[in-house]
Amino acid sequence: MKRATLVAALVAGGALLAVGGFYAGRSTQPTASAPDAATTSAERKPLYWHDPMVPGPRFERPGKSPFMDMQLVPVYADEASDGGVKVSSTVQQNLGVRTAVVKKTDVSSSFDAVGAVQFDERLNVAVQTRVAGYIERLAVRAPMEQVRKGKALATVFAPEWLGPQNELLALKHAGVAPDLIAASRDRLRAMSIPDALVRQSEETGTAQARFTLSAPAGGVVAELGVREGVAVSPGMTVFRIAGLEKVWAVAEVPEAQAVSLVRGQKVKAVLQADASQTFSGELKEILPQVSANTRTLQARFEVDNRSGKLTPGMLLRLQVAGATTSRLVVPSEAVIRTGTRAVAIVRKNGSAFEPREVKLGADLGDQLEVLEGLREGDEVVTSGQFLIDSEARLKSVLGAMGAAQPASEPAMAVPAVYSAEGKVESVKADGLTISHSPVPELKWPAMTMHFRRADLKAFADVKAGDAIHFEFKKQGDGYELVSVQRMGGAK
Template structure:
């Protein structure tokens, strides 16, 4: 607790009265060994764990944003100029079914096209050979103007042109954009309605540079939206974006998810923030320690190793893969070594202090002084 209190004889701390602990230091080229009695280890809460060989799975946990599946978006355009006489869809978020009426338009161009088709039908009765070709072209014109087959069949049955031509949804979906109101004048090229099919959604997740090397299309992913009570929804990476974000240096990956739950509360909502877990293949027969044991200083990484029951030493290590609370050791440890997983920061601090004292002692008189201090409360 008070490392400035150093004595060459056993005694107590003049500040708090605790017994001083013996600390042995070696030569300049030796590791600093910290001696800690069994009772002091209990007071410090020191726990150790053996270094062992095992398997690490590549794993990334990150955040993602739910977005529309852009492959399932359709735009509704009119191919003629005209006026909206009736609007059957009223608001964004409304769900529509394939074949459902969207709106009715009055357009002189549509009326003329229907009249031409009816005239072609009449001419077909007079001259079947030539009338067949005229009918084909007049029908094709109606189809290219966006008139549905059901409307053309109605035109053939009734023999009368429709002044209000209905247009229908070509797919199931949810209205994500509505730029129409009754009475509006519309022109070709304008998007009147945007429909998106929410039976599947995309989750866009950010992955940082040091985690990108093993990611590839087809890897499994789990998505959790805790706010909706949705946990570990299974999907796969179906696309990896080619560019990094210039600010965060993150790479984006896209996970495609099924979103066909019956209850609206069980469907992922575009714009929601979710937790994403990305999984890769295993790496086997690695030397592994818990990440709790690591002391990460920025300049080097260290662990505290228990040499005997009462002695500990701080050892630099070189790290490899880190995944799910465990780290691969490339250099510095051997299988069976016992590393400290609780209380290691106090022991490492003590070793650093004693190493500094040893260097000062060697610079001052060439003699090493046995340092003693107490390291617990």
């Protein structure tokens, strides 16, 4: 009997030692792992801050929410996948998911336009007669003939000039005072008789009625208004000469590009028929008229043509130089356009993706400028993004539906009910304003907000300042009280 008692005592003592060692091990285990936990917590850096009540907008630093009476909540890397979707590497390979990196690139506002060569109308010169007479002989007989400055164009017979010239010759033969001779010369000059013709009359002693019209500038005879033998009158335009030292190149420029044009902007003109021939030019004018059919403006460029190789009607490819700026761009295929918004799918890590709404700028062909929504270095999906976006939107919808009824009763979805404790700040006809404790299920921090009540007579005994325990649910665009119980009081 004593031996059995001794054995039992030894067994009990061994059990006590084992239990004591187990608890001792548990009590020392947190001490060993505490530094690791503290280090992990210290290393966690928020990706951004947001308002759980309005989770869309993101903020780069903490502060008070502009939407609710609460502080912004940090979102960490391991929590940021709530608004996205995870796709395994196998599914990514099956979908053919390809990505590209958002980067900054130097974008030039230069563009090409096609312009048609025209005469520079500022260089046009009109050749007129200032006396009545006849065209005796034409040296230029066809329009578009090139002439040099000083070349003879036509010979004109003006009988009205004979009388004044004979009068001057008679005065000189009579030996009258020099003042009278000078006055006679002034009269001839007032009648537009050329000085050379007057000198010729004085040298030969015979009045001259024939004179030659010469080209005042080089160019092309754009207009020929007479033929041999026809009568001319004072002020009549006999020839019109268009200068060719400079020509106009008139191009149709789209509205989107015309707004960046500046008068005086340099341009390189390349002959459409021969790319080896180039000319320098300058933007002189943007005509204030928009074509209703093509939505373009006409830009007038002045092109140097001292070589004389450009003639009206030729086509020039105008390379308009513009300023170079650094812009954030993504491939055009990475952006999903729905008509009301533009979305890009961002890869957050190997298998997590997130749809991101972006604001676009200029269309750069195979690239799009991004003004908001993305940062340099972000990795965006360029192939398969439609499936990922639809999956993310489906997940977002299902996550917001709350608890649902069993599959055998598919008629309605039952809203989830949440509970919290707080203090009544004010009582209004439609509900209560409550400063409540955090709600982990909704990721809400402690804050003050208004809760509606379904029945205006419900919770009539609750007053401002009461400490309460309450339950609520999502209802429409707000939250509705289900029950309110004063702490230590009746419902």
